[in-house]
Amino acid sequence: MTSEPTQQRWLILSHAFNMDGRAASQTITDKIPHLIELGVTPIIVSGILGKKDTQLEHHQVLSALPVGLRFDLRHFLRNRIRNRAVYRLAMLLATTALIPFYLIEKICIPIETTWSWSISAFLVARRIIAKQPPALIYSTGGAYAAHLAGYWLSKRYGIPWIAEIHDPMIYESQPISATRKKFAAWLEKTICTHADTVWWFTDMAMQRAKARHPQLAERGHYVIAGVDAPDFKKSPYTRQEHFVIGHFGSLSVTRNVGDFLTALDIFLNRDPKRLTQVRFHLYGGSMDAVSENAIGNFPYPEVIQNFGRIENDPVTGESGRIRVLKRMNAVDCLLLLHGTDPFCEEYIPSKYFEYLWTQRPVLGLIHNNPQLTGMLHEFNHRATDAQDTTQITQALEELYAHWQADALKDNGIASPYTTLRAVQKIHTWVMQMQALKHMAGTNR
Secondary structure: OOOOOOEEEEEEEEOOOOOOOOOOHHHHHHHHHHHOOOOOOEEEEEEOOOOOOOOEEEEEEEOOHHEEEEHHHHHHHHOOOOOOHHHHHHHHHHHHHHHHHHHHHHHHHOOOOOOHHHHHHHHHHHHHHHHOOOOEEEEEEEHHHHHHHHHHHHHHHHHOOEEEOOOOOOOOOOOOHHHHHHHHHHHHHHHHHHHEEEEOOOOOHHHHHHHHHHHHHHHHEEEEOHHHHHHHOOOOOOOOOOEEEEEEEEOEEOOOHHHHHHHHHHHOOOOOOOHEEEEEEEOOOOOHHHHHHHHHOOOOHHEOOOOOOOOOOOOOOOOOHHHHHHHHHHHEEEEEEEEOOOOHHOOOOHHHHHHHHOOOOEEEOOOOHHHHHHHHHHHEEEEEEEOOOEEEEHHHHHHHHHHOOOOOOOOOOOOOOOOHHHHHHHHHHHOOOHHHHHHHHHHH
């Protein structure tokens, strides 16, 4: 698929932008070079969590109200204050100043934490539009605030609006308040009714949204987000002393290592020598309570090593993301935890696309998602039910046997799921939308 370059300005709204290792940020940040190649001049309005891009017109703004403001400050200060005591003092002072207004907002407007960023984004974008109106408004998230601001701006100025929805807004058994559910339902309906082009990252998410909102019709699409190959050469696989299973990424109560460790325990107990040969490495941020408990109760602590979050290397200048990708490239097997939440039926972890780049074997613990299962099998990877410890144990047996025989080589299959491919699809949809609008205007 090719798209012809076209010179036009796009106003891009994203609470997360230019943040090392954050999926919600990578989704849009990685698209920017490809959009520029297609003739798009991006104007970014984002939160303050990431680094300011000095090569683009990039406006960073804080959330307007205290709940979102505290969230923004917490992440902003954590990334800039290395001394833990100083960071805690700074947050204590900020929280003390905000607490009365924070509680009022929590009680009166109990919706998404960063929703009020939409107010700040709207005000900044209004000034941008006054100087030179963009060809369109592109909201992406993640956070609902970008879409809310996109709707307000499109309605106020009559500018075409496209929306990129990362995760399902509506699904069964959502563990959120009734008020937040109503807000999410209203926002999804608003997007599906008023946005000129909308896309999701899985076919199921798109199909279910269309079923809820038939008015969406042909304006709704889905695209695999993908990831481009990093800018360093992949090292060929070499078997090492240990059979290393690596998990990279965030964990949560509904995406934890509990069932995997149960299966790993069964697997290790079948042969004592495995205790000296097998290692489970974890990379990522904070640990959820279920995973902490499972690791704490695991009978063989020497098998597990938690490396935590890998940050930028001040000596080499390598970003945390590049360092993580290099470690992915070196392990014997990559563990993909999909989760057990109902929304997983409409969700593909962005980490999977980085896994595909490594060409290493992947063991995916998948919850009711035929599309993701099919994508694993497409590259000769293993997919088991996320909670079936018998299946997981059998997969470990097969992988371990291949490791013993030095048969866990790279699969040699380059991933077709790239950011470039996604951008080309999006650009094509936009060109089609703009052509239809032009024809409609001409025929009046």
